[in-house]
Amino acid sequence: MTGVSLGFIPEPLLVALDHILPSRRLPSTVFDSRKFRQIKASIEEIGLIEPLSVTAMDQATGNYVLLDGHVRLLVMQNLGLVDAVCLVATDDESYTYNNRLNRLSTIQEHIMICRAVDRGISPERLAKALAIDITSILKKLSLLKGICTEAAELLGDxxxxxxxxRVLRKMKPTRQVECVELMVAANNVTVAYAEALLVATPVARLVEGKKPARLAGISPEQMARMESEMGNLQAQYRLVEQTYGQDVLNLVLAKGYLAKLLENESVTRHLQQHYPDLLTEFGVVVETVSLDRRHFAETT
Incomplete structure (x- = not known):
């Protein structure tokens, strides 16, 4: 098995700001932006969290070219700092390192905030450092309160x-897992969808054993119909989940066969002359699977 090459040197390096050259110019309006104020407040309170990304040092000048972190660099210069922790790239490609970064998931952010509080940083100081309201910090701190482990794992990334x-903790654990599975499968992890699932949840599967007061306007018949439809949807989801792997394998194999078949000009010409509708359907199958595989590659 071939080794995986790293995009940057693992050990960070302390570099003087005077030797870091921006690779692009920021607009003058950046000083008035919310992002600038947020980063400035964060660095003032708890220092630089995410290192800058730079190219390897130019041996002739001793300078580094900045790949990612232009606003952070500007903030540190504005604060009169003299150096910064940097990650040094192992290649010379001058594109932003944002293309290589995976942003923190909501649960990872929750864990980091909890660790900061455990280490003695107050929620008020964190709110000031992140330039957000204290209410947001408190919500992030209590993110997993009342959420079962299985549901949290499904939301992990x-x-x-x-x-x-807030919506999920109104449901019992097994119902939380079912709803999160549906949201993830639909790629729609939103409050609005969760509230719709809450509406369709039987009373017996809610923590308090009653529907929220604001849903009182829905008639018992409508509620029963929604619960029945949600039960059918859950059963269909389970059925699809059981056969999904084999179905995808069969589809990929069929796509490969059809793609090879359509590469044969004689076959394509024959289909075009005698079975144009069938040729169109074959093309749709090949293109659909190709799009699905590209989407999968882009999201992994």
Whole structure:
């Protein structure tokens, strides 16, 4: 098995700001932006969290070219700092390192905030450092309160609103897992979808054993119909989940066969002359599977 080459040197390096050259110019309006104020407040309170990304040092000048972190560099210069922790790239490609970064998921952010509080940083100081309201910090701190472990694991790599937890914790654990599975499968991890699932949840599967007061306007018949439809949807989801792997394998194999078949000009010409509708359907199958595989590659 071939080794995987790293995009940057693992050990960070302390570099003087005077020797870091920006690779692009920021607009003058950046000083008035919310992002600038947020980063400035964060660095003032708890220092630089995410290192800058730079190219390897130019041996002739001793300078480094900045790949990612232009606003952070500007903030540190504005604060009169003299050096910064940097990650040094192992290649010379001058594109932003944002293309290589995976942003923190909501649960990872929750864990980091909890660790900061455990180490003695107050929620008020964190709110000031991140330039957000203290209410947001408190919501992030209590994100997983009342959420079962299985549901939290399903949401582990997702970004979602803290208000999603408010909706989920009204459900019992097994129902939480079912709803999160549906949201993830639909790629729709939103508060609005969670509230719709809450509406369709039987009373017996809610923590308090009653529907929220604001849903009182829905008639018992409508509620029963929604619960029945949600039960059918859950059963269909389970059925699809059981056969999904084999179905995808069969589809990929069929796609490969059809793609090879359509590469044969004689076959394509024959189909075009005698079975044009069938040729169109074959093309749709090949293109659909190709799009699905590209989407999968882009999201992994």
């Amino acid at each position: 997702r970004q979602f609103s803290s208000d999603l937890s």
